[in-house]
Ligand code: SF4
């Protein structure tokens with residue numbers, strides 16, 4: 001079962017929930033925690049894994065062979081990302097704009113383009129003391145494209161069907177969150193009851209609806225803000241799977257890198273109950289799809 005923990009905005013407590021959920025389920029089977037928030041991966045600060053492998057991730061970018069290039073400009077015109085420019089009779093490559101799509105190489109009539117690897121980050125894996133398989137991607141600082149590393153990260157893990165995979169998504173509703181959500185059995189959307197939380201929740205709801213992924217909401221810091229979140233969720237008939245009341249003690253503990261389970265052991269049962277509810281929703285959805 002792949003559960004992606006996502007949020008329409010940063011700072012809602014997404015990583016706190018993802019790491020706490022992973023920690024709470026270690027007695028229920030083999031658990032994976034996959035940190036796809038590759039621009040700011042920080043799940044390791046909560047779960048403290050020992051990393052045992054590290055692999056570089058690259059995308060293939062074009063290199064122009066000037067002895068073959070006739071400066072026809074076809075490669076420039078097919079590049080949707082403006083990563084190539086023709087200056088006089090030279091073709092310039094802007095590696096940081098290149099998405100590695102290969103279109104320029106494919107379309108070059110002179111076979112004047114070779115592809116070379118451009119490192120964009122690393123993928124690391126290891127294990128926590130309580131037996132969680134921990135995998136994360138880390139985009140190199142100043143590299144602009146998180147999506148290829150997220151794709152490589154997800155492609156690299158092949159857990160058995162019975163394993164529980166908790167995926168920590170980048171915040172927001174852009175390409176990197178979409179890539180992270182792709183293939184998920186369930187999206188757990190973390191929000192807070194404020195006008196900002198509601199605004200950004202609506203955006204990520206649009207994404208999971210479009211992707212046809214079953215979802216539920218966790219309200220973090222319940223008690224702050226206003227009641228507009230509850231009004232909206234009731235109107236839309238969206239299930240609230242868990243409320244975490246605002247607590248200064250919890251906030252201080254989380255800021256110190258401790259999960260909810262470490263801080264208040266009763267969260268272990270609450271999060272296991274949450275997992276049970278998610279399993280039921282996913283199973284009902286699967287049956288509904290089969291019977292259509
Ligand atoms: S398509 Fe090939 S030949 Fe034409 S400008 Fe680009 S590299 Fe040169």
Ligand code: SF4
Pocket residue numbers: 060061062078079080081082083084097098099100101102103104105
């Ligand atoms: S690989 Fe794709 S994105 Fe990169 S320069 Fe070529 S056409 Fe543009």
